[in-house]
Amino acid sequence: MQELIQQLVNxxxxxxxxxxIALGYTMVYGIIKLINFAHGDVMMVGAFVGFFSITLLGTNxxxxxxxxMAVCALLGVIxxxxxxxxxxxxxxxxxxxxxxxxxxxxxxxxxxxxxxxQKIFPDTAFTVKAYDIAGLSILNKDVFVFxxxxxxxxxxxxxxxxTKTGKAMRAxxxxxxxxxxxxxxxxxxxxxxxxxxxxxxxAAGVMVGVYYGAINPLxxxxxxLKAFVAAVLGGIGIIPGAMVGxxxxxxxxTLVSGYGNSLYRDAVSFGVLILILxxxxxxxxxKDTGEKV
Amino acid sequence: MQTKKIKWxxxxxxxxxxxxxxxxxxxxxxxHMLSQYYQINLTSMCINIILAxxxxxxxxxxxxxxxxxxxxxxxxxYTAVIMTTKLDYPFLAALVGALFAAGLAGFVIGxxxxxxxxxxxxxxxxxxGEIIRVVLQNIDYVNGPAGISGIPKLTTWAWLxxxxxxxxxxxVNLVNSSYGRAIISVREDEIAAELMGINTTKYxxxxxxxxxxxAGLAGALYGHYFYIIKPETFNFLxxxxxxxxxxLGGLGSTTGAVIAAIFITILTxxxxxxxxxxxxxxxxxxxxxxxxxxxxxxGNKEFSRQTLGRIWxxxx
Amino acid sequence: MxxxxxxxxxxxxxxxxxxxxxxxQMEQDELVGLIGPNGAGKxxxxxxxxxxxxxxxxxxxxxxxxxxxxxxxxxxxxGVARTFQNIRLxxxxxxxxxxxxxxxxxxxxSVLGALMRxxxxxxxxxxxxxxxxxxxxVFKLENKRDELAxxxxxxxxxxxxxxxxxxxxxxxxxxxxxxxxxxxQETNSLMKLIEMIRREFGLAVLLIEHDMSLVMGVxxxxxxxDYGLIIAKGxxxxxxxxxxxxxxxxxxxxx
Numbered sequence: 001m002q003e004l005i006q007q008l009v010n011x012x013x014x015x016x017x018x019x020x021i022a023l024g025y026t027m028v029y030g031i032i033k034l035i036n037f038a039h040g041d042v043m044m045v046g047a048f049v050g051f052f053s054i055t056l057l058g059t060n061x062x063x064x065x066x067x068x069m070a071v072c073a074l075l076g077v078i079x080x081x082x083x084x085x086x087x088x089x090x091x092x093x094x095x096x097x098x099x100x101x102x103x104x105x106x107x108x109x110x111x112x113x114x115x116x117x118q119k120i121f122p123d124t125a126f127t128v129k130a131y132d133i134a135g136l137s138i139l140n141k142d143v144f145v146f147x148x149x150x151x152x153x154x155x156x157x158x159x160x161x162x163t164k165t166g167k168a169m170r171a172x173x174x175x176x177x178x179x180x181x182x183x184x185x186x187x188x189x190x191x192x193x194x195x196x197x198x199x200x201x202x203a204a205g206v207m208v209g210v211y212y213g214a215i216n217p218l219x220x221x222x223x224x225l226k227a228f229v230a231a232v233l234g235g236i237g238i239i240p241g242a243m244v245g246x247x248x249x250x251x252x253x254t255l256v257s258g259y260g261n262s263l264y265r266d267a268v269s270f271g272v273l274i275l276i277l278x279x280x281x282x283x284x285x286x287k288d289t290g291e292k293v
Numbered sequence: 294m295q296t297k298k299i300k301w302x303x304x305x306x307x308x309x310x311x312x313x314x315x316x317x318x319x320x321x322x323x324x325h326m327l328s329q330y331y332q333i334n335l336t337s338m339c340i341n342i343i344l345a346x347x348x349x350x351x352x353x354x355x356x357x358x359x360x361x362x363x364x365x366x367x368x369x370x371y372t373a374v375i376m377t378t379k380l381d382y383p384f385l386a387a388l389v390g391a392l393f394a395a396g397l398a399g400f401v402i403g404x405x406x407x408x409x410x411x412x413x414x415x416x417x418x419x420x421x422g423e424i425i426r427v428v429l430q431n432i433d434y435v436n437g438p439a440g441i442s443g444i445p446k447l448t449t450w451a452w453l454x455x456x457x458x459x460x461x462x463x464x465v466n467l468v469n470s471s472y473g474r475a476i477i478s479v480r481e482d483e484i485a486a487e488l489m490g491i492n493t494t495k496y497x498x499x500x501x502x503x504x505x506x507x508a509g510l511a512g513a514l515y516g517h518y519f520y521i522i523k524p525e526t527f528n529f530l531x532x533x534x535x536x537x538x539x540x541l542g543g544l545g546s547t548t549g550a551v552i553a554a555i556f557i558t559i560l561t562x563x564x565x566x567x568x569x570x571x572x573x574x575x576x577x578x579x580x581x582x583x584x585x586x587x588x589x590x591x592g593n594k595e596f597s598r599q600t601l602g603r604i605w606x607x608x609x
Numbered sequence: 610m611x612x613x614x615x616x617x618x619x620x621x622x623x624x625x626x627x628x629x630x631x632x633x634q635m636e637q638d639e640l641v642g643l644i645g646p647n648g649a650g651k652x653x654x655x656x657x658x659x660x661x662x663x664x665x666x667x668x669x670x671x672x673x674x675x676x677x678x679x680x681x682x683x684x685x686x687x688g689v690a691r692t693f694q695n696i697r698l699x700x701x702x703x704x705x706x707x708x709x710x711x712x713x714x715x716x717x718x719s720v721l722g723a724l725m726r727x728x729x730x731x732x733x734x735x736x737x738x739x740x741x742x743x744x745x746x747v748f749k750l751e752n753k754r755d756e757l758a759x760x761x762x763x764x765x766x767x768x769x770x771x772x773x774x775x776x777x778x779x780x781x782x783x784x785x786x787x788x789x790x791x792x793x794q795e796t797n798s799l800m801k802l803i804e805m806i807r808r809e810f811g812l813a814v815l816l817i818e819h820d821m822s823l824v825m826g827v828x829x830x831x832x833x834x835d836y837g838l839i840i841a842k843g844x845x846x847x848x849x850x851x852x853x854x855x856x857x858x859x860x861x862x863x864x
Contacts, residue, residue: 091351091587097537098540100585101576101578101579101583104579107575124432229420236412263431267423267428274424277409277413278406462724466723470718471733471734472723475710481700482704485697485699490713502648
């Protein structure tokens, strides 16, 4: 029992990271129906920006995270403007291929500029300590990841529910054309969505650096895919779904690694996704709207 | 009778063209006119054509977004390699085995998942492709992540040529039949197709099984040329590569898929000397082509004798 | 002889009952109209008959067979075909291919035959082409055979949709607002056409229509639906005089 709780505690921080990345996927999907395969790589860029902020500028981890978020927000806006906007009225598969192109570009540009090797995340910025609470060993890095991720999610909820920008985002995702008629600038709203989603990914990137202690140019691929699975599992396009999906995947993986064969870890999250989709083809929170005939 | 005569002349001409093409390449291989380097690229090209054409049946003609094609390639590769190296079957039997094993995998995966729509189907097929890979990594019989090496080089130009011709024959003949029209109607409007008496599930599964089977054939040919197969080769990035060929060529165009497969193979080979910028250029080409030609090189048109005739005669 | 009997059909979406206690009967060779204001549940009835939706309760008996629970393609195989309120053609395909797809259910060669290009394949293809052309000729679309469906003008798209439905060789043809968007001349020729195909192919026709002149002109019997309930049924001249119908559908300004 003690061990199970320990595993769940460990899984919470991983789940929080997946949830943060999944939010970006789901927000972009909700608004332009694009599977942004480059999203995991934006997270990678965020991790590197955070890394250099600590090593070159000597900032602390919180400032590093803020700088990474700002840089990646800008990067997200540029990606959307240059690569996705020209394709907004094309088929969705063309945008998907473009997203794959952007993903490869970010990965191999980083390798070209910084080399393919992994970089050790400086532990001067974050000294890992373990605390013993009620028989559970709790690492301060897990607390840091969990608290900052949940904090960011609360901020996101506030933006979406109570600000004008958030209202505009919801309006565009519900009905693009009606939103235009109501005087909402769709271009601006989509840019904002990319900025927010990318900033969340950047924060997740810095957290991954702290969590695993090392970063590399291809580190975005697998967490990106897992986060995408999380978003679909929750019902893609639905914000609470992405959060729940992220935590489900994070906890599952930790449990499988803790109790079973860690080699099967990747397969388990995929397997659960398949099972959920077979029972509920639009994910946990997805509504089966059906097609009007 | 007149049309029948034309039909036969056409078939004979096409057969003669194939024989000449095959013999020319065979001759240049036998006389070592074609260096090892070109032979490797020729092999990749043929395998890519089989992969692209088989996926275009699923993604292009049936309109079902599948991101798990590499998984079926893996099933075929492992089946065939096990049959030749561990069970001492002849190569032909191994190729047939690969075709059927991958087709069966396509059936088992397709029946439950093809109910899903659009992006949900895409992620489900991606997930299942990855599950196939992870399972292979955990089977000791096939050496887990290290994979099987020391595979005899049984894939010759004749097998490759035969594989490409068979794939094209099956896909083209299927698409240009009443069954093919049924398959295409699913892409055009699934609900209308169903209400016009088309059992859409059946035709989605049919296309999926045939597409998966030929991916398996490509895997078998791959394994018996490149000496080693390991699970990592068949990850979802490989599926993306195949999808890129299909979309670049134009969804719903077999000739487009063939041209794109040839183009990508040549591009990959041409960029080989510049490993550090190879992928950057590849990525930029993808983005630029999609922005300027989102429907792909051929759209959904075919490059055929009629097209040639039209260009020749300057009509239309 | 009774062709179609619907008993106590019920369908709700969420909390909203789209169709309630719907009872309906139709004879062989009859031409029946289903009218009612927007949102009355007419198209829902069509979707229930053709299997697009599953009813919550009730039976749909077509020629002695209960259609409830059958997949749409099997219902089509039973001999029920339809058109759509918002035209749903196979847009990127030629006019001829649109009709050929509807002929597929009677295809006379196997997949293997197609792959091997057996004589049966060529014979079967020739038959499909001949049949498809026959249905195009009925609607004078044969000279548009190679055009893409999406490039046809609106009226021709409507006619193509009906000829595609006919190509499935139904005994009951269901038309969902066939005259929508047509001008009076087009509506008039459509009325004649419906009469003609009914006689020539020995069909029963069930149609939804807003154009009153068409409904009153061709329909032998009319059902009026409002808020999911049948509020009136009878001969056209009877329906004309129901005050309830006038209120619900024709509007009070007529009085």
